[in-house]
Amino acid sequence: MxxxxxxxxxxxxxxxxxxxxxxxxxxxxxxxxxxxxxxxxxxxxxxxxxxxxxxxxxxxxxxxxxxxxxxxxxxxxxxxxxxxxxxxxxxxxxxxxxxxxxxxxxxxxxxxxxxxxxxxxxxxxxxxxxxxxxxxxxxxxxxxxxxxxxxxxxxxxxxxxxxxxxxxxxxxxxxxxxxxxxxxxxxxxxxxxxxxxxxxxxxxxxxxxxxxxxxxxxxxxxxxxxxxxxxxxxxxxxxxxxxxxxxxxxxxxxxxxxxxxxxxCDRRVTRPEVVACPTCGRLDIDLERIVAEVEAKMAHLKNPLRISILGCLVNGFGEAKEADIGIAAGAGKGVIFKRGVPIRHVKEADMVQALLEEVERFEEDTPALKSHQEKEKKKNALPVLN
CATH class of the missing domain: 3.20.20.20 (Dihydropteroate synthase-like)
Structure with a gap:
């Protein structure tokens, strides 16, 4: 991220x-x-x-x-x-x-x-x-x-x-x-x-x-x-x-x-964090349903992943790129990003399943996951405050 x-x-x-x-x-x-x-x-x-x-x-x-x-x-x-x-x-x-x-x-x-x-x-x-x-x-x-x-x-x-x-x-x-x-x-x-x-x-x-x-x-x-x-x-x-x-x-x-x-506070991340944009007039996918389904199906996961689900074409692409896995959607379709790189296009009906598949693949990506976990550990080994 x-x-x-x-x-x-x-x-x-x-x-x-x-x-x-x-x-x-x-x-x-x-x-x-x-x-x-x-x-x-x-x-x-x-x-x-x-x-x-x-x-x-x-x-x-x-x-x-x-x-x-x-x-x-x-x-x-x-x-x-x-x-x-x-x-x-x-x-x-x-x-x-x-x-x-x-x-x-x-x-x-x-x-x-x-x-x-x-x-x-x-x-x-x-x-x-x-x-x-x-x-x-x-x-x-x-x-x-x-x-x-x-x-x-x-x-x-x-x-x-x-x-x-x-x-x-x-x-x-x-x-x-x-x-x-x-x-x-x-x-x-x-x-x-x-x-x-x-x-x-x-x-x-x-x-x-x-x-x-x-x-x-x-x-x-x-x-x-x-x-x-x-x-x-x-x-x-x-x-x-x-x-x-x-x-x-x-x-x-x-x-x-x-x-x-x-x-x-990013001080102790013990399970995935799902970031979603607020509802506004620009939203044209059923973001509330998608987020609820993703959170429910990832409730068992323990790895500190940051997952962004954005339904806004104004900020969505930029914010999705900042996550481990992100999706920027609009007009019934979207783009999934992995560490800032676009990897696939999906329709709204397939977003939940596609996102879960990419999360599963990400967790299987041992080198990337290990690197991410090392970054988390370093946050607990920080300089002394004066």
């Missing part, structure tokens, strides 16, 4: 998280959080299984009481992705999670998430750090604009990016003073411009990996758009090692939304 823009990725250190490694040149992992009562272990496992089927790569559960800690022992033994315990207010739950084991002696959780603004002070935070260090379990320092430390609110007047970053750096300094560096950082705000500026400011000062999200994003429809604006803007700055799209209701749709954001 002709696109050559390369976004420098914020180089971060690696942090092991169960079978995943967060940071460095590793993929940007897509995660979610359960909505069940964690102590209802069977229901929680059932929901996590649905998340796994959707492609979820890390999952978080809330742990406000002892029954939830015990449930984590069972949950971890039944799922296939890293389990994160979300801790607020009660530092004892963090300590209990760090001590908990599955029946086969493995850690019941692969990471804890704490909020420095509500854990109960420095001494309690240090106790959690020491335990995490001794157990070899990583921690996410989850700064949230809605629960900053009181002294920072008094200093800055409101939860601005400077206040949020200072909170994170203060917590990191405490961790490092105790020789603990298995740290992932999030700096979430519900206001998109604040979130974007905060992550950019943090990345200019620190190199621990980041979990990126827009908190309290809202309903499925608006929340997806708001998350795309915020997470997308942050990822396009080269920042982010794992993401979560926070939506109201069933968490399963968060996964597809997360992967779509990464795919649209």
């Amino acid at each position: 002709a696109y050559s823009t390369v976004i420098a990725r914020h180089k971060t250190q690696e942090v092991g998280l169960g079978e995943r490694v967060v940071g460095g040149d590793n993929p940007i992992w897509v995660q979610s959080m359960t909505t069940t009562n964690t102590f209802d272990a069977e229901a929680t496992v059932e929901q996590i299984k649905r998340l796994e089927e959707a492609g979820c790569e890390i999952v978080r559960v809330t742990v406000p009481k002892k029954e939830d800690v015990e449930a984590c022992r069972f949950i971890r033994s039944k799922i296939n992705i890293p389990l994160v315990a979300d801790i607020h207010y009660d530092y004892r739950m963090a300590l209990a999670c760090l001590d908990a084991k599955t029946d086969d002696g493995k850690p019941a959780v692969n990471k804890i998430r704490i909020n420095p603004g509500n854990l109960g002070g420095q001494e309690r935070f240090k106790e959690v750090i020491r335990k995490a260090r001794d157990k070899g379990i990583p921690m996410r320092i989850g700064v949230n604009s809605g629960s900053l430390e009181k002294d920072l609110i008094e200093k800055y007047g409101f939860p601005c990016p400077e206040a949020m970053v200072e909170s994170a750096l203060r917590a990191i300094e405490t961790c490092e003073s105790l020789d603990y560096r298995q740290i992932i950082v999030s700096l979430k705000a519900s206001h998109v411009p604040t979130a974007v500026e905060t992550y950019a400011l943090y990345a200019s000062k620190c190199h621990y990996p980041t979990h990126v999200g827009v908190t309290e994003a809202g309903s499925k429809e608006y929340g997806t758009l708001k998350s795309a604006a915020g997470i997308g803007a942050i990822v396009l700055k080269g920042i982010g090692d794992t993401i979560r799209v926070s939506l109201l209701g069933d968490p399963v749709p968060e996964i597809a939304a997360g992967f779509d954001i990464l795919r649209a």
Whole structure:
């Protein structure tokens, strides 16, 4: 494909998280959080299984009481992705999670998430750090604009990016003073411009990996758009090692939304991307039907192909040439391009089948596919941001 823009990725250190490694040149992992009562272990496992089927790569559960800690022992033994315990207010739950084991002696959780603004002070935070260090379990320092430390609110007047970053750096300094560096950082705000500026400011000062999200994003429809604006803007700055799209209701749709954001940002393309022109008065083929059929029949494919289906004679030929496989159509017929080269003419009735045939041939073209995949890999091995 002709696109050559390369976004420098914020180089971060690696942090092991169960079978995943967060940071460095590793993929940007897509995660979610359960909505069940964690102590209802069977229901929680059932929901996590649905998340796994959707492609979820890390999952978080809330742990406000002892029954939830015990449930984590069972949950971890039944799922296939890293389990994160979300801790607020009660530092004892963090300590209990760090001590908990599955029946086969493995850690019941692969990471804890704490909020420095509500854990109960420095001494309690240090106790959690020491335990995490001794157990070899990583921690996410989850700064949230809605629960900053009181002294920072008094200093800055409101939860601005400077206040949020200072909170994170203060917590990191405490961790490092105790020789603990298995740290992932999030700096979430519900206001998109604040979130974007905060992550950019943090990345200019620190190199621990980041979990990126827009908190309290809202309903499925608006929340997806708001998350795309915020997470997308942050990822396009080269920042982010794992993401979560926070939506109201069933968490399963968060996964597809997360992967779509990464795919649209060309940061992690895990399946073909179909590009289609918008409907306008120049359109004279049934483009909506063609696109729907192509997407449905390629849903099983995993290779990062860019496929353009254009029904416009004004821009169609130029845009089709920029894709791996493209078709420029009009007046009931079209031209299929492969890497910018016209290869065949087709009638509208034959477009779907012809396009699928060329996609299949493209995937069988080992040298070309290998070259394309190497380009994708290089995007995760990019220069360090200053």
